[in-house]
Amino acid sequence: MVIGILGRETWGQFISVWRTPEFALPTLLFPAMFYVFFGLLFTMSRSMHMPTWLLATYGVFGIMGPALFGFGIGIAVEKGEGWLRLKRVAPVSPWVPLFARTVMAMLFALVVFVILASLGALFGDVRMPRLDWVLLAVTLTVGAVPFCAMGLAAGLWLSPQAAPAVMNIVYLPLAFLSGLWIPLMAFPTWMQQLAVVLPPYHLAAIALDVVGGKPAESVPLHITVLAAFTIVFLAIAALGWRRAQEA
C-alpha cells in the first residue's frame, strides 16, 4: 500500500510538472541551449576539452532548475492555495509528497542529463568510459537533493507571489558565480574564493572530477559540504513548516 501511495504520488508530481510547459520547457531547454552555444559552438579554450568540461557544469546547472523551481514555486503555490492543509488533513504522511517531489526533481535531472549527454556525445565528441557516464548521471541525479532542500526552505517561507521572483534571482547568479557557465579560472581571485560558499560549486567539483576535467582535491570533502548545506536548508525548511502550520 505504501509503495502504491508513493508511486501514485510521484507519478502525479511528474505528470503535473510535465503538463506545465512554462515550467518544463525552460528547465529542459535552457541548459541544452546554453550547452550548445557555449560548450559546442564557441569553444573558448584549446587547452582542455570544453564540451566535456561544460557537460559536467551545465549538467549541474540543468539539475538545479527542476529542484529549485519544482520545490520553491510548487510548494509556495500549494501552501498559498491551501492545498497543503488538505494534504495535512488526509491520512498521508507529509513525507510522502516530499519524497514524491524529490523523485520528480531527480527524474527531471536525469532527463536534463540525458539531453546534454546526447548532445555532447553526438556533436561535441565527448568520450568517456561507460562507468564514468553512469557515475556522472548518478552524481547529477543525487546532486539534485541539496537543491531540493534549498527550494523546500524557500517554498515554505516565501509567498506564492514572491517565490518565482526570488527563485529566478537566486538561480542564475548562483549558477554563474559557481562557475557553471564559465570556468572559475577565468574569474578574479576574490570571485573564485566566493564560489566556495555556494552549493553548486561543490557539486560541479565532484562532476568535474568524474569527467576527468579537473581532479578535485577531495571528493569526500565536497560531499560533506553538500550534505551540510542540505541539513541547514532542511532545518530552515522545518522552521518554515512549523510557521506555516500555525498560520
Place this chain on the structure above:
Amino acid sequence: MMRSMETIAELRGVTRRFGKQTAVDGLDLSIPRSGVYALLGPNGAGKTTTINLMLGLMQADTGAASVLGRRPGEMDARRAIGAMLQVSGVPATLTVREHIEQFSGYYPRPLPFAEVIARAGLEGLEDRRFGKLSGGQKQRVLFALAICGDPELLFLDEPTVGLDVEARRRLWAVIRDLAAEGHTIVLTTHYLEEADALADRVGVLNHGRLVAEGTPAEIKARVGGRIIRCTTTLSQAALRALPGVRGLRRHSARVELAVDEAEPALREMLARDAALSDLEVLGIGLDDAFLSLTEAAW
C-alpha cells in the same frame, strides 16, 4: 428517558488567539455521533478556526480537543475523517480522476471511484483537468476528495459557497443521504436556511463563543422574527406592550421594532395609530439575529 448521545468530537474550554484577536474563546462544543451538526455564524465568528482545531490543523492555546476519542491530527483519527476546506486551488494540471484516485489511495477502505463521481455529481468530467473546471465544478471535486475515503466523520467548511441554487440543493441531498447512512457531518455555514434544511443540531457561534445551541426549530424560534419599521405617534411604552415585541429602536418618530411575528403587532398598531406611515416589514437578518442572541435587548 432520553439516552445520552454518544459524542464523536468535542472541544473543552478551548481558546485560540491570533495575535490580539481571539478567534475561539473558551469554547465548549460537543458533536453527537451521526447526523448533521451545523456551525452557524457570521464571518469571523470562529467557525473555520473551530473546524481547524478539530482537524488538528491548529493547536488550542488552552483547553482540549478530541475527535473519535483521539487527539486531532493523529493518523488514526485522520483515516476516519474527510474534510472539505476553503481551498482556493488544487494542482491544476491533474485530472479529476487523478486527484480522486490519489486521495482514495490514502484511505484504508475508499469508496469505489464511480460512486465518488456519482455522489459528487462529476459525471463526464472525470478526465478533465482541475484547472479547466468552473468554480462550481471545482467545489464538487473538493467535496469528492472529502468523501472518497468513506469517512465516519465529515467536515464541510462552507460547502455551498459559490454554488448556484440547483447545485446547492443537489449537494444538500447528498449530505442528507450520507447522514442517513450513519455518517456524522459537521458543516459551517452563515445561512440560517442551510442549517435549517440540513442540520439535526445547530450551534450558533459569535465572537468565538457558542451563543445558542439546539434543533433548527429551536434556533429559528430564537433568531427568526421580523422587523417592523414605520413612523408612528405611539409611545415607547405602548410599543413595548405590543404582542411579541423583542426590542425597540427609536429615532424621534421613526421606529424600528423587532417582533416574533409581524401580523399581530401590526394589526394593533394600525388600529391604534391611524396616522402610521412609511411602513416596512423585513425579515430579521442573521446579523440582527446574532445581536438579539448576544445582547439581552437592543
